[in-house]
Amino acid sequence: MSNAKLPRDFYTRASVLAIARDLLGQRLVVAGAGGRGRVAGIIVETEAYRGPQDRASHAHGGRRTARTETMYRIGGTAYVYFVYGMHHQFNVVTNVADVPHAILVRALEPVEGLASMRRRWPAPPPVLTNGPGKLCRALGIDRALDGADLLGDRVWIERGAPPAPRAIARGPRIGIDYAGPWAARPWRFWIRGNPFASRRDAPARPTASAPRLPGRAARPRG
DNA sequence: CAGCAGATTGACT
DNA sequence: GTCAATCTGCTGC
Numbered sequence: 001m002s003n004a005k006l007p008r009d010f011y012t013r014a015s016v017l018a019i020a021r022d023l024l025g026q027r028l029v030v031a032g033a034g035g036r037g038r039v040a041g042i043i044v045e046t047e048a049y050r051g052p053q054d055r056a057s058h059a060h061g062g063r064r065t066a067r068t069e070t071m072y073r074i075g076g077t078a079y080v081y082f083v084y085g086m087h088h089q090f091n092v093v094t095n096v097a098d099v100p101h102a103i104l105v106r107a108l109e110p111v112e113g114l115a116s117m118r119r120r121w122p123a124p125p126p127v128l129t130n131g132p133g134k135l136c137r138a139l140g141i142d143r144a145l146d147g148a149d150l151l152g153d154r155v156w157i158e159r160g161a162p163p164a165p166r167a168i169a170r171g172p173r174i175g176i177d178y179a180g181p182w183a184a185r186p187w188r189f190w191i192r193g194n195p196f197a198s199r200r201d202a203p204a205r206p207t208a209s210a211p212r213l214p215g216r217a218a219r220p221r222g
Numbered sequence: 223c224a225g226c227a228g229a230t231t232g233a234c235t
Numbered sequence: 236g237t238c239a240a241t242c243t244g245c246t247g248c
Contacts, residue, residue, distance in 0.1 A: 047229070057228070067244060085241030087230050104229055125232085132229045175229050 003027075005156045011075030016094050016101040020048040021170075021189045023092065025162040028108060030139045032154050036116045039139050040110030041129050045190035045197045047173045049091075051100045056179035059100035060151065065213055070147050071100035079157055080136070080146040087133030092142050092157070106132045106174070106188070109196040116140075131198045163191050172197065176199075 006026065013019055029040040049057040051071075058068045058081075070079045071093055079091040079102050094099040108129040110117060117138040118124040129135040136142070141155070148154045169192040176183045190197045 049229075058229080066245075081229090082243065083228055084230050085243075089229060093231085102229095106229085123235090131230070173229075178228085 001026050001112055003158045005158055006161040008074075008151060009145075011094050011150065012096055016048045016050050016103060017187060019094050019189070020046040020091075020103045021168060022162065023027055023103060023105070023157070024033065024168060024189060024191055027111070027158040027160045028090075028105060028139070029158055030141060030145075031153055032113075033140070034144060036119075036140075037113055039109045039110075039113030039116050040158075041112075041135065041139070042185075043105055043157075044109050045106075045107035045188070045195045047104040047189075049102045049104065050187070050189050051095075052168055053133075054179075055177040056173060057102070058184075064098075071102050072098050074151045074153075074188050075101075075149065077149040078150060078220040080141060081146075082143060084133075088110050088136035088142050089132050090136050090139075090145075090188070090216065103134055105135065107190070107194075107198045108194050109194070110138065115139045127196065136200070200205050 011019065012023070014122045016052055021048050023043050026043050026082060028043055029038055039222065049059075051059050052062045054060060059071050064072065067081055067143050070077060073093055073098045075094040077093040079090055079093050081091075082088055091102040091104050093102050110129045114128070117128045120137050125134065128138040145155050150156050168189060170186045170189050171188055172184050173188045
């Protein structure tokens with residue numbers, strides 16, 4: 001089935017970095033509600049947060065609070081929180097229960113329900129889903145979905161077409177300067193050159209399996 | 223219970 | 236490049 005939900009064992013694997021990479025090309029879906037049809041987008045950018053050891057993680061040092069409790073659930077759970085007084089952030093919990101790994105979905109290519117997405121703004125931006133806060137607004141994701149089972153019927157991820165290994169770029173995570181050296185770790189993954197990624201000019205480097213291309217890698221798209 | 227920083231965004235110099 | 240918006244969850248008193 002091309003539209004099968006990703007199974008539990010996709011999410012419970014031990015390597016949050018591998019899962020962050022493997023989410024690229026998959027399809028994030030939010031069920032229709034309130035007279036709206038379902039909305040969906042292809043994941044084009046992710047960031048991994050590796051639990052207690054990772055200074056940038058909400059669960060750094062094993063921190064366990066009302067908010068972070070969701071991160072300790074089993075892989076395949078949605079972790080949604082609210083920041084900056086106005087934006088929600090959608091994360092995928094990974095690994096087994098009590099290991100608080102999570103992956104922030106930073107950007108999507110919108111593919112279903114574009115009209116529904118635009119209706120969430122009085123004046124819709126030209127690109128609806130090129131950032132973690134924007135994609136939550138476009139898809140109607142808020143804290144009501146915190147803790148939702150990704151194998152359930154409210155929000156889920158369907159199998160899509162993974163990008164070729166050489167099309168995957170990685171680099172430092174965004175917006176975590178407070179995390180010191182952890183901010184420099186290349187734990188952000190995106191589809192190289194994708195026009196829906198949140199930062200098209202960010203420093204990119206080849207993945208281990210990809211050869212460096214000569215010359216024009218950073219050339220702007222036409 | 224006051225103070226503050228935040229896994230962002232859009233407007234503006 | 237700078238900066239305000241806007242509010243929650245935390246920390247520390």
